[in-house]
Amino acid sequence: MIEAEAGRAYPGGARHGRVVHSLGRQIVTGELAPGDPLPVEERLVAELGVGRSAVREGVKVLAGKGLLESRTSAGTRIRPRESWSLLDPDVLGWRFEPGPRPEDVRLLADLRVALEPGAARVAAERADAAGIRGIDEALAALYATADDPDAFIEADLAFHRAVFAASGNDLLLHAYEMISIALRSVRHVHTRVVSHNKETLPGHERVALAIRRHHHRKAEEAMREVVEVARADAERTAMDAKDAHD
Template identity: 45%
Template structure:
């Protein structure tokens, strides 16, 4: 699977050597090249594939440790941590999953998270939104309609739409999930083909229907329409993963 090469939802600077080393190691861990419990290769072992200094290696290991991918213990060295220790909601860990060629299970897990979170956010947004919130949501939707399918400006507008929904909830705890959801959305959008307008048009309709429900201040309607949006987005993403992926056939659970 080839992911198009522009804006990435990641916090690491790809121009910094330690960031390159961290990504190299993380992708190998996530893809299963380095398995849980195995010793992490040292900087000398990596030099055949990437230029790496001892300082960059140590900084990279610190990053991976903070994100739960590796763990260091006295006398046993730095080893790959079990998957249940990984911070899967970290934007960098999400980024590395897509670099490692995401499988259908991972995609479905992300969308299951979205189905739990986003309809509730849409419900609260419809009930609590201010005029400024509504203007922000409408502006983001216009950004989606005014730009070509899957162009960078269109993706930015799509992300802004969902960010504005979370902001309109007036719930600071719920808003903490914004970066996780938008990172998941951005990566799945980057998987799609700019030449396929059918899914793009369907997505515009789904976003417009959510917007209409928010305008009407109908929380239940906004929630059900956001559920439909997430399911449609999952089905279109699975279509790009290949013919063996099984799409959902219902709109509302």
């Protein structure tokens, strides 16, 4: 049965948003598999409680995200995963909510390891006074929230964003904004042990110090250590959650 849900808001409360988010989530989670035909329009109209025009507009949006393709002879079908716009905000949200697979958590952690040390290096090379001030303020927030796991997670996301912002590279910052959608969605796999969070503070401080001093190699090395620890934590927590569920 197609699940009717509002999903994220679309401009003007557009009815096609219901179609986009219901079908999009089913495609990304595998309920509708690549190659499967899309349910016929009459069924979508009845089960989602929208008109034909909303269904058609929703299908166009999903096609734009690479999830659907329409052919005159074959109708509308689910496209293979490699065709999806994987960094599209909606696709990322559907992939990591409500319960990401351990494999997806690993892939996200791998992406951070591949991207963030380089961003820290560029930040050390390019950061101006405002960028460095933003990192220092974010670091102070990390220390201030160390005893509150939920607030610490938000402060940690803000610290890493500040590093990307300090790079002065809008492409890098956009990449992090997309990644942060998934990172927020996997909050439950972040470590909530206060003592462990406090142990990560010196690593973040080394990143900030290296960027402040424009030591690009040290900034890259320090950030690599930080995200490697985060990767190990996320993978361990995700596997523990999976074992508990099984």
